[in-house]
Amino acid sequence: MKILGIDTSGLVGAVAIADGDLLVSQFSIQYKTTHSEIILPMLKDVCDKIHLDLSSIDAIAVSKGPGSFTGLRIGAATAKGLSMALDKPIIPVPTVDAIAYNLYGVEKIICPMMDARRNQVYTGLYTFVPNTPEGMSLERSFGMQVIHEQFATSVSEIAASINEIGKPVVLLGDGVPVYHDILEKELKVPYSIAPFHQNRQNGAALVALAMQYAKEGRMISSDEFAPEYLRLSQAEREAKEKEKAPSGEVESRKLEARKNPGIIRIREMTAEDIEEAANLEKSNLGKEAWTQKQLLDALTRDDTIYLVAEKAKRIVGLCGVQNISGDGEITNVSVAKDCRGEGIGYKMLKQLLERGRGIGIADYTLEVRKGNEAAIKLYQKAGFKSEGIRPGFYDEPKEDAEIFWKRKEI
Amino acid sequence: MRIDKNVEDDGVIFMSIKEKDDEPVSEKNNEKDVTILAIESSCDETAAAVVRNGREVLSNIISSQIALHTIYGGVVPEIASRKHVEKMNGCIRAALSEAELTLKDIDAVAVTYGPGLVGALLVGVSEAKAIAFATGKPLIGVHHIEGHISANFIENKDLEPPFVCLVVSGGHSHLVVVKDYGEYEIIGQTRDDAAGEAFDKVARAIGLGYPGGPKIDKAAREGNPEAFSFPQAQIPDAEYDFSFSGLKSSVLNYINQAKMQGNELNSNDVAASFQRAVVEVLAGHAVKACKEYGYNKLAIAGGVASNSALRELLEKECEKNHISFYRPSPVLCTDNAAMIGAAAYYEYKKGVRFGLDMNAVPNLPLGDRERRFHAGKN
Numbered sequence: 103m104k105i106l107g108i109d110t111s112g113l114v115g116a117v118a119i120a121d122g123d124l125l126v127s128q129f130s131i132q133y134k135t136t137h138s139e140i141i142l143p144m145l146k147d148v149c150d151k152i153h154l155d156l157s158s159i160d161a162i163a164v165s166k167g168p169g170s171f172t173g174l175r176i177g178a179a180t181a182k183g184l185s186m187a188l189d190k191p192i193i194p195v196p197t198v199d200a201i202a203y204n205l206y207g208v209e210k211i212i213c214p215m216m217d218a219r220r221n222q223v224y225t226g227l228y229t230f231v232p233n234t235p236e237g238m239s240l241e242r243s244f245g246m247q248v249i250h251e252q253f254a255t256s257v258s259e260i261a262a263s264i265n266e267i268g269k270p271v272v273l274l275g276d277g278v279p280v281y282h283d284i285l286e287k288e289l290k291v292p293y294s295i296a297p298f299h300q301n302r303q304n305g306a307a308l309v310a311l312a313m314q315y316a317k318e319g320r321m322i323s324s325d326e327f328a329p330e331y332l333r334l335s336q337a338e339r340e341a342k343e344k345e346k347a348p349s350g351e352v353e354s355r356k357l358e359a360r361k362n363p364g365i366i367r368i369r370e371m372t373a374e375d376i377e378e379a380a381n382l383e384k385s386n387l388g389k390e391a392w393t394q395k396q397l398l399d400a401l402t403r404d405d406t407i408y409l410v411a412e413k414a415k416r417i418v419g420l421c422g423v424q425n426i427s428g429d430g431e432i433t434n435v436s437v438a439k440d441c442r443g444e445g446i447g448y449k450m451l452k453q454l455l456e457r458g459r460g461i462g463i464a465d466y467t468l469e470v471r472k473g474n475e476a477a478i479k480l481y482q483k484a485g486f487k488s489e490g491i492r493p494g495f496y497d498e499p500k501e502d503a504e505i506f507w508k509r510k511e512i
Numbered sequence: 513m514r515i516d517k518n519v520e521d522d523g524v525i526f527m528s529i530k531e532k533d534d535e536p537v538s539e540k541n542n543e544k545d546v547t548i549l550a551i552e553s554s555c556d557e558t559a560a561a562v563v564r565n566g567r568e569v570l571s572n573i574i575s576s577q578i579a580l581h582t583i584y585g586g587v588v589p590e591i592a593s594r595k596h597v598e599k600m601n602g603c604i605r606a607a608l609s610e611a612e613l614t615l616k617d618i619d620a621v622a623v624t625y626g627p628g629l630v631g632a633l634l635v636g637v638s639e640a641k642a643i644a645f646a647t648g649k650p651l652i653g654v655h656h657i658e659g660h661i662s663a664n665f666i667e668n669k670d671l672e673p674p675f676v677c678l679v680v681s682g683g684h685s686h687l688v689v690v691k692d693y694g695e696y697e698i699i700g701q702t703r704d705d706a707a708g709e710a711f712d713k714v715a716r717a718i719g720l721g722y723p724g725g726p727k728i729d730k731a732a733r734e735g736n737p738e739a740f741s742f743p744q745a746q747i748p749d750a751e752y753d754f755s756f757s758g759l760k761s762s763v764l765n766y767i768n769q770a771k772m773q774g775n776e777l778n779s780n781d782v783a784a785s786f787q788r789a790v791v792e793v794l795a796g797h798a799v800k801a802c803k804e805y806g807y808n809k810l811a812i813a814g815g816v817a818s819n820s821a822l823r824e825l826l827e828k829e830c831e832k833n834h835i836s837f838y839r840p841s842p843v844l845c846t847d848n849a850a851m852i853g854a855a856a857y858y859e860y861k862k863g864v865r866f867g868l869d870m871n872a873v874p875n876l877p878l879g880d881r882e883r884r885f886h887a888g889k890n
Contacts, residue, residue, distance in 0.1 A: 427716045
């Protein structure tokens with residue numbers, strides 16, 4: 103059995119070729135390069151050096167995910183192309199399982215963690231169980247036991263699961279250095295961290311595991327194979343959240359805010375907030391402030407989102423956006439004078455930008471008085487860039503408007 | 513032309529486009545024939561085709577995800593990329609089997625490597641490279657817009673450069689002189705929004721939804737194109753450039769005002785008047801370019817090239833000015849791989865070959881060749 107393995111699920115780009123019990127070659131690069139530019143040249147290099155006739159390969163193993171979405175697709179499309187052209191099956195290998203297989207024979211708990219950002223990890227729990235091969239007395243062979251299949255979760259959740267098992271654990275993967283502090287704080291069992299020769303995606307471990315799978319017949323045709331992302335795309339997640347947002351949510355949040363004065367709650371503006379919101383506008387903007395009627399109008403449209411910031415039962419911030427065919431025009435951003443410098447504006451704006459995506463806004467724009475340094479600083483912090491000036495836009499005093507845009511990153 | 517359609521369980525529409533009805537594919541390759549397997553995945557269509565000698569389409573398979581993206585009001589790159597991985601092999605297999613060929617009979621593998629959505633492009637690029645490597649066939653990267661222009665070679669067997677080409681799609685509005693095969697001079701382009709983008713936004717604003725182009729085209733047929741006079745921007749010092757942002761804003765402002773004042777909006781009239789403003793500028797620039805540069809052939813390409821008002825106006829204007837007018841049939845105006853195979857053929861003949869380090873280039877400029885991926889560039 104000759105297996106070619108490819109892993110581009112993370113920062114490591116790896117190819118490996120094993121023939122029966124022999125690892126013929128492996129080539130691995132962990133460096134900020136583009137997988138798409140290097141993975142096939144790497145494979146070609148290996149093939150040239152070991153005089154490999156590609157058609158002699160029996161199967162193509164590929165890290166099926168989770169991992170970087172783009173990285174997984176580069177590996178998947180490469181494997182599918184090779185598989186179709188060579189007419190050989192694909193062996194999909196769960197990425198986290200392959201990382202765990204680095205630690206063959208370890209009878210502790212093995213917990214790989216791949217950083218999935220925002221305190222989330224792709225992880226799983228494994229251990230190796232010894233067997234005595236038939237007719238042998240001292241020899242042991244190990245089988246990898248999956249205690250918890252690979253999944254996406256928070257660092258705290260996986261730490262809690264490890265504590266529950268209560269046995270020493272070996273940690274590995276690129277999530278470990280990122281969340282070391284949280285792990286140190288939350289783990290209640292002795293833990294060690296695998297050294298660098300065995301703590302990342304590894305082409306050799308991938309093909310070794312694939313050899314096992316091949317024996318079990320876990321091979322599929324190239325057309326059937328697609329990566330396992332373990333996560334929906336952002337657009338799908340947002341659409342789902344919108345669907346399931348309970349109507350009583352606003353009420354319960356209000357209650358919570360009353361119980362915790364001092365805490366700032368950002369929530370959608372409701373009709374009851376209008377009077378307070380209009381007063382806030384007025385004290386900040388004077389003649390340019392929106393009236394109650396304008397705010398109510400804006401609230402009842404379905405192409406707008408208006409948020410308020412609530413602190414100690416009081417409305418201390420207001421912001422809103424209107425969707426004009428995919429362009430989000432931010433119409434108001436207001437924070438009570440005595441609550442400035444607490445980050446309320448940034449918090450509101452960030453939520454507004456996130457929620458706006460849910461009503462189809464791609465790019466955001468707003469105007470601001472050219473001399474309003476505090477506001478401009480806030481917009482820049484939120485990722486807005488100045489794209490021009492509208493001369494003499496504001497009255498009393500006459501002042502230019504600076505036009506800011508935050509365009510969608512492709 | 514015949515199109516076989518099949519809607520799959522996940523909403524993706526699988527299409528096989530046959531040039532001639534019920535005619536078996538012509539016999540085996542002659543030795544001199546060049547047969548190219550072409551792949552395209554720059555946006556929301558997964559496509560594969562087999563093209564012989566640049567102009568003969570042996571198969572043309574398109575797997576369109578358009579229905580999946582409609583609910584989001586536009587193409588979602590991550591969803592598009594995921595679908596490409598799922599659909600690509602099926603498309604390639606179908607393209608080969610309809611052409612009654614195997615990978616052994618193919619002379620080269622061609623793929624769109626830009627411009628487009630990077631995640632989407634990468635699927636086609638990775639797949640094409642793997643196939644080229646595993647089969648030992650040459651690899652050719654193709655510019656998506658050069659593909660659109662080359663769709664004209666498939667439809668019009670007698671068309672040869674030089675000619676002027678108006679390229680209008682969701683992401684592009686270019687006026688190009690095609691000097692020779694693979695040699696382009698851009699004489700005009702959009703300063704802001706592409707024409708297709710303006711179509712999409714206006715369509716959304718009057719509640720027609722996505723995709724905007726065909727929906728506006730349809731609504732406009734029921735409306736009065738003279739109902740409103742929306743502005744047609746001319747760019748000083750760059751007479752062939754386009755600007756659709758002002759037009760778009762003016763239409764959107766009109767719509768907002770009407771809503772605010774509670775006036776009934778005749779969306780058909782708005783669509784027709786907006787469309788008239790766009791196509792008059794496009795056609796005006798294109799015909800003027802032919803006259804001033806002294807070319808008597810004008811071709812159109814890209815998604816918006818299937819717009820019926822644009823076609824009618826250009827036909828009329830070209831006839832009046834004794835210009836031969838060329839246009840691909842609507843199905844060749846959408847994203848497809850046959851056009852990539854057509855463009856790749858002329859690159860192949862010139863000896864252009866790409867290395868296995870080819871990457872997707874999301875903002876690949878037209879005409880200005882990306883040589884860093886060419887094989888043997890050292």
